[in-house]
Amino acid sequence: MALLPKVIINKDKKGEFAANGAPASAGESSHDPNHEGHEDHAAEAAAPAAAHVEATPAQLKEIAELRTKFSRESNSQAKGKLADELAQKYAAIAKHDSAGFYYEQVAQVRPGEKSFQKAADQYFEAFTFAATQERSQELGGKAQGLYEQVLKNNPSNLDAKNNLAMTYISSSTPMRGITLLREVIAADPKNEKALFNLGVLSIQSNQYEKAVDRFNELLAVNPNHVEGTFYMGVALAETGKKADAQKAFLKVKQISKDPEVQASVDSYLQRLNGAQ
Known part of the structure; x- marks a missing residue:
């Protein structure tokens, strides 16, 4: 159903899942930038929220070339710039986990509220459409760790707090999510x-x-x-x-x-x- 929420408590429809697992630190990643899965992601059908997004041959070629440059680049600043380009390319074809990984690389080079949130938001999008509980645990943990970094930089970032809350709602500590949502309402009743x-x-x-x-x-x-x-x-x-x-x-x-x-x-x- 088009209007079903992305994040719910019980996993019984596509797009609904439970996310468990401890937050991952912003500097850690289980995502290998040279894993062929990134290329697979570019060719797969897009997630439900962007069902009509398909990667063109030109987009696939551009991503492959950028990944080659990224893997060969040794300068951290130049590598960060390439990671930013790759993240944008993957986000454009709704491959949010790969976009999250590359935005995370940018955040490692240029840490800060905005860079952490870009990575967190992409992992959150991937988390909301995770096909398995194992995958949702992994992606939810990545989003949690990065949103925690956002809030360390800016505790009043209510958008980050909202999304962080929803990663906890379906976890083994749902009341932590409810508490965060109530904090948002207390700060902004509307x-x-x-x-x-x-x-x-x-x-x-x-x-x-x-x-x-x-x-x-x-x-x-x-x-x-x-x-x-x-x-x-x-x-x-x-x-x-x-x-x-x-x-x-x-x-x-x-x-x-x-x-x-x-x-x-x-x-x-x-x-x-x-x-x-």
Whole structure:
């Protein structure tokens, strides 16, 4: 379903997973820059969030040439520049784990909040689409370690704290993630990402009334938040407020013309109409 959250507690649909494992340090990497997997990544179909992204022969050639230069370069500054180029190329074809690896190399040369976050964000994207629990553990750990570095540089970086929280939500220490989300809300009561995440987590724990409250807060900040409106409909339907749920779903159809979103909404509307 197009509107399913990327990070949830139980692994039972593509894009949903549990992430465990201790944070990796920003200076460590289990990713070999010369491993042929990087070339494989460039040729594979893109992750669900970028299903229509395909690497062209020209892109594959450019990546291969850059990787050769990277492996041969001995100057750290020049190597960092090549790593930055490679990261951008991999991100463009939705190969986020490889992009994360190369941005991590940049951060080792030029450490700082922004460089750590670039690497962390790419690992986080890869983490959200991990196909196996083992892979999600590895990628979640990489993202955690790098986000911790971001927050050491800037404790008030709420975007990093939001994403870090979601890596912990599905781990063996989910309350650490909940605590981080609450810290974000305390610092910024109108933070859309935190409100949305807390709303979805309430749905996942069958606390539908609490979910409605969270999505009401979110939609007061952004009335046209597509995912928030969709999940408001889900929460309302679960509390038996079918008429209000239908209104929410119909609003989603108005504010998003994405075919997959439309199909998801139609499916819910059919279920609601069938239940009447």
